[in-house]
Amino acid sequence: MVRYVTYKRVSTKEQGKSGLGLEAQERDISIFLETYSTAPWEVIGDFVEVQSGTEDDRPELAKAVALAKKEKAVLLVAKLDRLSRKVSFISSLMDDKSLNFRVATMPQADKFQLHIYAALAEQERDFISQRTKAALREAKAKGVKLGGLRDKTMKRNKVLKEQARAKAMKLDGIVSPMRERGDSLRQIAAALTEAGIATSRGGTQWQAVQVKRVVELIA
DSSP states (O other): EEEEEEEEEEESSHHHHHOHHHHOOOOOOHHHHHHOOOEEEEEEEEEEEETTTTTHHHHHHHHHHHHHHTTTTTEEEEEEGTOOOHHHHHHHHOTTTTTTTEEESSTTTOOHHHHHHHHHHHHHHHHHHHHHHHHHHHHHHOOOOOOHHHHHHHHHHHHHHHHHHHHHHHHHHHHHHHHTOOOHHHHHHHHHHHTTTTTSSOOOOHHHHHHHHHHHHHO
């Protein structure tokens, strides 16, 4: 059996609270496990961090790495930049012979390919940063009033969170009784799929990670 330790990261507290970034990562990890992983498989640990990818001191990642090494499990992330946005940090993980990790969105990539991708992504981010700074300087020179966009984004995220909770609460009468009697997330997912209940995105196939999200929202 292949055992996995999953790690998910979002950059801000607002993202962590809204679950917007986490939901996408959970979806990608679920697709990898169901489609690309050798069967049977088991997730023995799930770690979530709300911290910038430019910071190397991340307690939850350290725990995930330690558990993966101790149990000889595979550290699984949705995207390479969830581990770090710094090539040097990713390289240090690659050099650790006792750690094996996979990237869900690049299921066939080996460590060499991941290293090249990380280096190219870092160069692209540096260029985008310089381009953004130049655009802001130009806008300021033209007298454009900066700011306001962040407030709009936060308001939008709040609305999306409220909408997600409202949808989850409609399933409370089904999910909560099943949880109370000890049904697993997979069993609940199968029941919702069989009942023809649509997911939050309008899909017809429920996954355990989606049920987990519903449970967290109605808690």
